[in-house]
Amino acid sequence: MPVNNYYSITEMTREFGVSTRTLRFYEDEGLIHPERRGRTRLYRQADRRLIAEILRGRRIGFTIAEIREIIQVYSQPPGEIGQLKLLMKRIDEKRDDLRQKRKDIEDTLTELDHIEEACIGRLAEIGVGT
């Protein structure tokens, strides 16, 4: 249970199924910045949302650097025009990458369907004899 709207690090680890080491690692990498009371980390709603986003990126296969990039864009939209255009180009690239990945996933899903069908057929075959 959160105390005073703050979550301890172990509460976070339980919620997200990651280790404390992982959370500290993300902090070292500049992805999250929990508050401190003394040396103890205190996590809040904003941190929870951020962590959820980080883990989503991780599941997709983004590197820490890529995740950091996306996060930074959110918190600090670049002011310079060249940077903005560069950013948009990188967004486009990432989008293409994701679309490819989605297609790969869909292809693999139908492939899994085929495999399962084969299994069912095989089971029926064998099952007859039992």
Add this chain to the structure above:
Amino acid sequence: MPVNNYYSITEMTREFGVSTRTLRFYEDEGLIHPERRGRTRLYRQADRRLIAEILRGRRIGFTIAEIREIIQVYSQPPGEIGQLKLLMKRIDEKRDDLRQKRKDIEDTLTELDHIEEACIGRLAEIGVGT
């Protein structure tokens, strides 16, 4: 160009954009088994298809072990009933995993859309003053 329906290793690397090291690594890991003429590897259509599948798995984020599993299922459908059921369970799990990944990707795609919109807005703002 393939000679006599055989492809050399560098032809494969060019086609798939991977290194020779990678192809040999996949062979060491038991994913592919190109023929040999003497010590030289010769790749064929079947190998090409397999490699395409391996790389698709890689893009999705499967480990070598997972890829190997899927491949083995194809080449050797298990005959024992318990193994078949186990396999189907693992397929179900993998499918859930992929569906989650697809959702993650879709969420991230719309997030990227938002970010890009913000960029466009920002560009319009700034662009006015130039």
Add this chain to the structure above:
DNA sequence: CGCGAAATTGACTTTGACGTAAAAGTCAAT
């Protein structure tokens, strides 16, 4: 206050997926 559980830190290790470098073999063409 005192004590045990929880948290922090730093250093070291591990794992997966290749990269890289060295030394030697293959083969076609000059």
Add this chain to the structure above:
DNA sequence: ATTGACTTTTACGTCAAAGTCAATTTCGCG
């Protein structure tokens, strides 16, 4: 026979993303 372009094998290196461990600190609470 030599050159040059590929290949092969072996072995060590690397890089990201944590895991592990040990030595402190700090917190909650009786």
